[in-house]
Amino acid sequence: MTTTCTVCGHPPVDSYELSMHGEATCVAHPAEARCALCSRPRHAGEPGWYRFTATTVRCPTCTAVAVETQDQARQHIPRVREEMAALGIRLGQRVRVTLVEPDDLNLDGRGLCLGRTIGRTWEGSPVTEVVGIHIARGLTATHFGSTVAHEIGHAWLAQQGARHLDLVVEEGVCELFAGAWLKRQRTAFADTLRQSALDNPDPVYGAGYRRVREAVVRHGIEAVLSAVCRRGTLP
Ligand SMILES: [Zn+2]
Ligand SMILES: [Zn+2]
Ligand SMILES: [Zn+2]
Numbered sequence: 001m002t003t004t005c006t007v008c009g010h011p012p013v014d015s016y017e018l019s020m021h022g023e024a025t026c027v028a029h030p031a032e033a034r035c036a037l038c039s040r041p042r043h044a045g046e047p048g049w050y051r052f053t054a055t056t057v058r059c060p061t062c063t064a065v066a067v068e069t070q071d072q073a074r075q076h077i078p079r080v081r082e083e084m085a086a087l088g089i090r091l092g093q094r095v096r097v098t099l100v101e102p103d104d105l106n107l108d109g110r111g112l113c114l115g116r117t118i119g120r121t122w123e124g125s126p127v128t129e130v131v132g133i134h135i136a137r138g139l140t141a142t143h144f145g146s147t148v149a150h151e152i153g154h155a156w157l158a159q160q161g162a163r164h165l166d167l168v169v170e171e172g173v174c175e176l177f178a179g180a181w182l183k184r185q186r187t188a189f190a191d192t193l194r195q196s197a198l199d200n201p202d203p204v205y206g207a208g209y210r211r212v213r214e215a216v217v218r219h220g221i222e223a224v225l226s227a228v229c230r231r232g233t234l235p
Contacts, residue, residue, distance in 0.1 A: 007043040020192045035059035040214035053102045056196040067144040103134040115147040117154035128158035150174045172208025
């Protein structure tokens, strides 16, 4: 495969960096921004880029495979549900997945949030009722699937009555589900996304994923999920 630079179109002669899609960009071109989804650098004024949130952009490659409408989402959701069921994660009650504006998920401006599970807890009841799953509009199909898998994880934990979980454990379990879904896709992009989740320096998401994964390697997935659901801790 000949690699050509996304900016100058020539094979990179000196240092270059690779986006999560494996596209090369010479480091010599000054970057004014990065794709929020694949981290490709954007050269000043480079065309074909789109807004993602108020402060972030998407590159042409990510935009070309984006899930932009509820109809497109509907085409992907059944397969994500089936693949989660194959991993043993089935929701007792079906939860509706809705696309929302990315800005609505990112009001606090910390990190980048791609999805959210909306729950309702009744006084005195041990179970959180899951009302719906919101996913950012405009994700790549792979980001969309892994984000739905992650949020199905939150919904599943809530339906299992696993409440008051340590945030690191809860997000770690959901990242594990997203990672398991990504692994099943068998594409280079999905593998790269999974690796970047494992390498994520975030003390909640990245550290949680690594802690839960380590527990799974040591005790097996069933023992880990049963300890989290029954005792609220890792074995
Ligand atoms: Zn170049
Ligand atoms: Zn991109
Ligand atoms: Zn989460």
